[in-house]
Amino acid sequence: MDINMFMGLGRADTSKKRDKTKRHVKMSVGEANHMIFLGKSGYGKTTLMRGLVEEINIAHNMAKIPAMIIVLEKKTDHTKAEKIHEIYNTETEKSSDNKIYKKYGEWVWNYIENYIQMQNQYKEHLGMMGDFAFGVPNIIGKFYKYDDKNTFLGRQGLQPYVFPTRRFVFRPRRRKEYISMDNGWHMCKVFDGKIPYDKIPFSLLSALSNLGDQAIYAQRLKNIWEVQGIKDPDIVKGIALEYENNKSNPSATYLRIAETMYQIKNDKLFSKKDTLFTNLSTDAINVIDFSSNSDLTHEEECLIFKFLVMYAINYASQTRTPIYFVVDEVQNMLTDKNGQWAVDKILREGRSMGINLITATQYMYGLPQSLLMGASHVGIIGRLASHTDWKVLNKLIDDFEDSVEPPDPVSTYTQYEDFKKKMKFKGWFSWDKSYTDRIEFRQPQSL
Numbered sequence: 001m002d003i004n005m006f007m008g009l010g011r012a013d014t015s016k017k018r019d020k021t022k023r024h025v026k027m028s029v030g031e032a033n034h035m036i037f038l039g040k041s042g043y044g045k046t047t048l049m050r051g052l053v054e055e056i057n058i059a060h061n062m063a064k065i066p067a068m069i070i071v072l073e074k075k076t077d078h079t080k081a082e083k084i085h086e087i088y089n090t091e092t093e094k095s096s097d098n099k100i101y102k103k104y105g106e107w108v109w110n111y112i113e114n115y116i117q118m119q120n121q122y123k124e125h126l127g128m129m130g131d132f133a134f135g136v137p138n139i140i141g142k143f144y145k146y147d148d149k150n151t152f153l154g155r156q157g158l159q160p161y162v163f164p165t166r167r168f169v170f171r172p173r174r175r176k177e178y179i180s181m182d183n184g185w186h187m188c189k190v191f192d193g194k195i196p197y198d199k200i201p202f203s204l205l206s207a208l209s210n211l212g213d214q215a216i217y218a219q220r221l222k223n224i225w226e227v228q229g230i231k232d233p234d235i236v237k238g239i240a241l242e243y244e245n246n247k248s249n250p251s252a253t254y255l256r257i258a259e260t261m262y263q264i265k266n267d268k269l270f271s272k273k274d275t276l277f278t279n280l281s282t283d284a285i286n287v288i289d290f291s292s293n294s295d296l297t298h299e300e301e302c303l304i305f306k307f308l309v310m311y312a313i314n315y316a317s318q319t320r321t322p323i324y325f326v327v328d329e330v331q332n333m334l335t336d337k338n339g340q341w342a343v344d345k346i347l348r349e350g351r352s353m354g355i356n357l358i359t360a361t362q363y364m365y366g367l368p369q370s371l372l373m374g375a376s377h378v379g380i381i382g383r384l385a386s387h388t389d390w391k392v393l394n395k396l397i398d399d400f401e402d403s404v405e406p407p408d409p410v411s412t413y414t415q416y417e418d419f420k421k422k423m424k425f426k427g428w429f430s431w432d433k434s435y436t437d438r439i440e441f442r443q444p445q446s447l
Contacts, residue, residue, distance in 0.1 A: 207299070316355055
């Protein structure tokens with residue numbers, strides 16, 4: 001069965017200058033429909049992806065087909081909170097409550113008032129919404145004008161809205177309550193994401209503790225942890241102690257193993273109890289918070305991504321649930337072997353299992369050919385970043401040269417500013433790499 005997702009406004013016949021119509025993309029439930037979005041920074045790739053995730057959620061709810069959406073978020077955005085303050089001050093100074101309620105909706109404005117109050121109360125702790133703040137209504141899209149008649153949301157017949165979210169932070173740098181307040185407190189449940197011991201590979205133990213591969217303590221620990229499969233730090237220490245001739249005065253080998261187990265037990269990223277995989281849900285959008293809210297290395301982020309893909313494959317094979325991975329700036333994940341493994345695994349096994357990969361990047365340089373070839377649909381936001389990318393896509397997409405303008409550089413800063421404003425949230429979308437339409441991409445209803 002297929003579900004239809006609203007992508008934005010386009011023309012059914014580009015030769016006719018009539019009003020634009022809503023454009024949809026069909027997603028086949030039960031098989032993957034990988035997408036990749038390309039474009040320079042500042043033209044709205046992340047904004048588009050936020051809208052697309054919302055549309056996936058809406059389309060599946062309407063079709064009554066549960067889906068699991070997993071978004072990997074990389075950044076917080078301080079400007080969102082600042083713009084909310086700006087809009088609040090502007091509207092309250094010039095308009096009555098009745099006019100404001102009519103424009104935004106009473107519940108939306110009540111949300112904004114409550115958030116302003118919370119920001120004033122917790123000034124030092126709030127103001128860091130995520131790129132994917134699905135629990136916050138998009139007051140910005142309702143405030144700013146697209147043209148004389150429409151706001152950015154109104155242009156596409158949309159209103160501010162919120163979506164239930166489960167947000168997972170790792171070694172959180174601020175309290176979960178503050179993260180929830182910033183991202184839609186009553187619609188955003190925050191979990192302290194911990195990786196269970198039984199999912200930790202020995203290679204991670206070795207990296208965390210700088211274990212030498214040839215050292216006796218490394219070989220002994222590898223035998224217990226990986227070969228015997230015993231992954232409880234307390235039990236591991238007990239077994240390691242059994243190797244000792246003098247248990248009251250154990251050797252340096254035992255002490256090094258005990259030190260590694262102590263490190264694992266006291267690291268907030270790991271625990272005996274699984275708080276990540278057991279809390280992923282089809283009833284909410286799952287945001288994996290790799291922003292400044294979490295204290296992770298790049299290698300740990302990629303490892304978590306790998307764990308999530310392994311979980312998704314097992315979950316999809318057992319339940320036949322459609323799964324969507326949404327990865328902004330995907331090239332960052334491809335600099336690590338675990339990130340490469342995760343992307344490659346989805347591309348190789350996802351299609352037959354209904355695991356979809358939706359990615360965005362500025363440049364195609366360095367991306368694996370499988371990612372480009374495996375994408376059913378290709379979107380260009382604003383403009384391509386290089387002529388090299390234009391040439392590659394010209395070979396990949398049937399009608400590319402006839403539909404998409406080459407990325408000729410502008411000659412003045414004023415031209416750049418004008419072009420950027422003109423092409424914000426606009427570009428081209430290629431359906432199955434066979435038909436390419438110029439499009440105004442869907443606005444997100446959340447912030």
